[in-house]
Amino acid sequence: MTLPSETTGRFLPSVGRLENTMRAARRAFDHGDLEGALREDDVAIQLKPEYDAAWLLRGHIFRKDGNIPGAIEAFAQALKINGESQEGWLGLASALHEVGRFEEEGEAYDRLLKIHPRSIEAWIDKGAALHALGDYREAIACYDKVLGMRPEHAAAWNNKGAALLRLGDDAGAARCMDEALHLDPDFYDAMANRVLLYRKMKRHGETVFWADRALRFREAPWLWYVKGTAHLGLRESTLAMKAFERALALDPKSKEARAGLRKAKILHQTKDFYRGVYECFGTLLVGDPGCEECEIRARCREVTT
Amino acid sequence: MSLPSLAEVEHSDWPSLQRMCETLGLNPKGRSAIVRMRVADYVRHRAHPPSWRPAREHQAALLTRLGHPDLAERVWESTIQLEAPAPWVGLGHAQLAGGFLAEAAKSFARAAQMGDASGELHRAEALAAGGDYQGAATACEAYLATHARDLRALLMKSSFLARSGFEEEANKVLHTAAELHPEVALIRRTLGFALLRTGHHAAAAHALQEAVHRDPKDVDAVVGRGAALLLAGRTREAIGVLREALEIDPKRADALNNLGVAYLAMGRTKSAAVNLERAAKHRESPRILLNLGKVLEEAHEPAEAVRAYEQVLKLRPKDSEAVAGRKRVGVSAKARRTPRKRVASPRKAAPTTRRKTTPSSEATTS
Numbered sequence: 120m121t122l123p124s125e126t127t128g129r130f131l132p133s134v135g136r137l138e139n140t141m142r143a144a145r146r147a148f149d150h151g152d153l154e155g156a157l158r159e160d161d162v163a164i165q166l167k168p169e170y171d172a173a174w175l176l177r178g179h180i181f182r183k184d185g186n187i188p189g190a191i192e193a194f195a196q197a198l199k200i201n202g203e204s205q206e207g208w209l210g211l212a213s214a215l216h217e218v219g220r221f222e223e224e225g226e227a228y229d230r231l232l233k234i235h236p237r238s239i240e241a242w243i244d245k246g247a248a249l250h251a252l253g254d255y256r257e258a259i260a261c262y263d264k265v266l267g268m269r270p271e272h273a274a275a276w277n278n279k280g281a282a283l284l285r286l287g288d289d290a291g292a293a294r295c296m297d298e299a300l301h302l303d304p305d306f307y308d309a310m311a312n313r314v315l316l317y318r319k320m321k322r323h324g325e326t327v328f329w330a331d332r333a334l335r336f337r338e339a340p341w342l343w344y345v346k347g348t349a350h351l352g353l354r355e356s357t358l359a360m361k362a363f364e365r366a367l368a369l370d371p372k373s374k375e376a377r378a379g380l381r382k383a384k385i386l387h388q389t390k391d392f393y394r395g396v397y398e399c400f401g402t403l404l405v406g407d408p409g410c411e412e413c414e415i416r417a418r419c420r421e422v423t424t
Numbered sequence: 425m426s427l428p429s430l431a432e433v434e435h436s437d438w439p440s441l442q443r444m445c446e447t448l449g450l451n452p453k454g455r456s457a458i459v460r461m462r463v464a465d466y467v468r469h470r471a472h473p474p475s476w477r478p479a480r481e482h483q484a485a486l487l488t489r490l491g492h493p494d495l496a497e498r499v500w501e502s503t504i505q506l507e508a509p510a511p512w513v514g515l516g517h518a519q520l521a522g523g524f525l526a527e528a529a530k531s532f533a534r535a536a537q538m539g540d541a542s543g544e545l546h547r548a549e550a551l552a553a554g555g556d557y558q559g560a561a562t563a564c565e566a567y568l569a570t571h572a573r574d575l576r577a578l579l580m581k582s583s584f585l586a587r588s589g590f591e592e593e594a595n596k597v598l599h600t601a602a603e604l605h606p607e608v609a610l611i612r613r614t615l616g617f618a619l620l621r622t623g624h625h626a627a628a629a630h631a632l633q634e635a636v637h638r639d640p641k642d643v644d645a646v647v648g649r650g651a652a653l654l655l656a657g658r659t660r661e662a663i664g665v666l667r668e669a670l671e672i673d674p675k676r677a678d679a680l681n682n683l684g685v686a687y688l689a690m691g692r693t694k695s696a697a698v699n700l701e702r703a704a705k706h707r708e709s710p711r712i713l714l715n716l717g718k719v720l721e722e723a724h725e726p727a728e729a730v731r732a733y734e735q736v737l738k739l740r741p742k743d744s745e746a747v748a749g750r751k752r753v754g755v756s757a758k759a760r761r762t763p764r765k766r767v768a769s770p771r772k773a774a775p776t777t778r779r780k781t782t783p784s785s786e787a788t789t790s
Contacts, residue, residue, distance in 0.1 A: 142506055205498075237494065304468065328458070396451050399458040408438040409456040 137166050144176055153184050171201040178210045182217075190214040203234050205241075212244060216251075224248040239265055239272070246278055255282040273303040281312050284319070292316055307336045318345055321424050323352035324401020331398065340370035347379045353401045353422045355394065356387035392418060427471055433464045484514055493522035509540035516546055525554040541570050545577055548584065557588035573604050579614070591622045602631075609638035613645050620648060625656035643672045647679045654686050662686050677707035685715060693723045710736045710743060717749050726753040 144159035157180050163173040174197035181190035194211035197204060208231035215224040228245035231238060246261030259282045265275040280295030293316060299309035310333035317325040326349035330342050347362030363380035366373055394400035394415065403410050403423040413419060428436075428444055436444065438456055444463050445452035452459060478486070480503050487496035496518035503511040516531035528550040536543030548563035564581035571577060578601040586594035598615040605611060616632035619625075629652035635645040646669040653662035666683040669676060680703035687696035700716040717732035730753055736746035 138506055145506075235498070238498075304465070396453050398451075399454040402455055402458070404455055404457075407455050407457075409454050409459055413453070413455075 137163060137170070140166065141172060141176070144173075148176065148180060148183075153180050156180050169200050171197045171204060171207065174200065175204065175206055175210060178207075178214070182210070182214055187214050187218050191218075205231060205235055205238060208234075209240055209244070212241075212248075216244075216248065219251075221248045221251045225252070237268060239269060243272070243275055243278065246275075246282075250278065250282055250285075255285045258282045259286075271302055273299045273306050273309070276302065277306060277309040277312060280309070280316075284312065284316055289316060289320060305336065307333055310336070311339075311342065314342065314345055318349065321352070322402075323349040324399065324403075324419075324423060327353065327358075327400075328398060328402065338365075338369060340366045340373055340376065343369065344373065344376050344379060347376070347383065351379070351383060351386060352424075353394075354386070354390045354392045355400075356383050356391040357393075359383035360387065392422075427467050428463075430464060430467055430471075433460060433467055436460075481511070481514065484518065488514070488518045488521050491521075493518045493520075497522065507538065509535035509538035509543060512538065513540060513543060513546055516543075516550065520550050520553065525550050529554075536566070541567055545580065548580060552584055552587075557584045560584040561588060561590075575601060575605055575608065575611075578604070579611075582618075586618065591618070595619060595622060595624070609635055609642075612638070613642065613648075616645065616652070617648055620652050620655075625652045628652040629656055629658070641672060643669055643676065643679075646672065647676060647682070650679065650686075651682050654682055654689075659686050659689050663690070675706050677703045677709070677712065680706065681709075681712045681715060684719065688715075688719055688722070693719060697723055697725075704732075704735075708735070708739065710739050710746070713739075714743075714745050714749070717746070721749070721753055729753050 140159050140163045144156045144163060147153075147155035147159060156176070160173055160177050160180065163170060164177070167173070174193050178190045178193035178197060181187070181193055191211060191214045194207055194214060197207040198211065201207065208227050212224045212227035212231070215221075215227060225245055225248045228241045228248065231241045232245070235241065242261050242264045246258040246265070249255075249258040249261060259279055262275045262279040262282070265272050266279070269275070276295045276299035280292045280299060283289075283295060284292040292312070296309050296313050296316065299306055300313070303309070310329050313329045314326055314333060317323075317329060327346055330346035330349065334342055334346070343362045343366035347359045347366060350356075350359035350362055360380060360383040363376045363383055366376035367380065370376065397413065397415055397419070399409075400415065400419055401422045401424075403413075403416070403419045410416060410419070427448075433441075433444065441456065441459055441463060442452045444450075445459060448463065448466055450462055450466060454462075480499055484496045484499035484503065487493075487499060497515060500511050500515035500518055504515070505511065512531045512535035516528045516535065519525075519528035519531055529547050532543045532547035532550055534543070536547065544563045544567035548560040548567070551557075551563060552560035561581050561584040564577050564584060567577045568574065568581065578597055582594040582597040582601065585591070585597060595615070595618050598611065598618055602608075602611045602615050612631050613635035616628050616630075616635055619628035619631055629649055632645050632649035632652060636642060636649060639645070646665060650662050650666035650669055653659075653665055663683065663686045666679050666686065669679040670683070673679070680699045684696045684698075684700035684703060687693070687699060696719045697716070700712060700719055703712045704716055713732050713736045717729045717736070720726075720729035720732060730750055733746040733750040733753075736743050737750070740746070
């Protein structure tokens, strides 16, 4: 019996056509043409409904397009077809993270870790999910797993530092951040965490220094605000005003920044210290050769905490 | 102006740091740690980035070699593209290193399907590692369909055929390889030994002669040729060739043994015994000792022959040839030696009860 050509085509889709369609979809996705990618991906799914790669791509397209529920559904479908897909579990977990479903996200990582117990991505992301849920000790255990496998993983050191900071272990947090910044001196997140640590310790000089470094990489209103309050602590009202003004420019609704600006203006009427070329102002270290030669040493001693 | 290295910046003292700041046009004021960081930042951002960074493919290949096939497998998987066969080859190697032979064979097959013919050769290796030599030979054949002259594939095919029991076919493949690559002396040598193993002595002698012609110092080939001539019944020629071999390396035990056997065949028992004794000195092999025993038997030196057979039995306690040899010549030798032994060794003169009740084979024969 000979089947008509369209019938054979329907039941036996050409592998070549399927691969061409997938290739076109990927190309469109890589070029940012989400609509075109989705169109080609639809064709691929019609040709082979049980094609996990096509569902994965669909998940990525939806995720990039901001359609998170659609992305979750697509990744789940891909995992129904191939439950061992690392890409599928990671995609599903990150989509769940974006909608704040951290517990389910953690479960997704657990499933992935059963299949790939040495997946660095899964361990570090599971740690981040647990951190978001407030389970800092378990999060630290995840980061330790990563550091056991990859001691040079700067992000794991940083995340561990952030979790220790939350647990109140400032010395441990400082050590972890040191490691992270030693491994990657331009690591923004580690710099930002250091700012938070020094702010907590009320070490204004260091807070300003690290906030400046972090702001060179990325501006954030909260960083400007923290920098402004640290300048207030150092009695640098002009610099504090500038920082609060910048914070307000980035986030005009910030009440804290507005209040800080008011305080800075009041301080400005009585005190305003000018640090000049000393970006380390407020971090005096007795016996340090640089500090010994410093021209504003006396003033620095006054404000160093 | 040359930049200092990061290590220099990290370890330099305060005056050096200040000099660096001066040279680089940086602010030298402030706490030393801060100044150091300033210089380090400058150096890091201005130093040339390394010209080469390992891509994921490189990392995966290194991981396989460093003994982490599981990690390598995952990295290779992440590099797979629709039309690139190379990651499949890499993945196959990682799977092979991890002991997943069937998966490795599949990955190599995938690479071959994608147009990388060498995938078939890799598949052959994976199949052979799993003991499927016939499958391995077939995979080599698939590769040779497009690369008929490829020496590596020809030699691999021949080796796999021989290991799967098709020795004649293996020899034919070696013949083809030798004809296609007359410039490679090694093939003639390999062919010669293969022919020797399969009993084609005359052909083996011819192939090995060609190998020796190309490399007269190839002592293995010379010795092999001597053995081939000896087995082909051309004893005189064999003696000449084996002597040549011993001129190159006088300590070659196999050449001495073969020469001994050749002399024995010619009826020159004494020369045979001398060569075999020398061979036994260089290598205590049961075969050489058995040959020596036989020669000594023929030379009517039963005590020495028994000693040779007993030496074999020390190495291989149940060797049938040695047991038979000792039985043949043991009576007369024992008759002469026993009284001396009883006097010389008091331990033997005081046997245990168990020994008394368990007759030895020697006692039975006597």
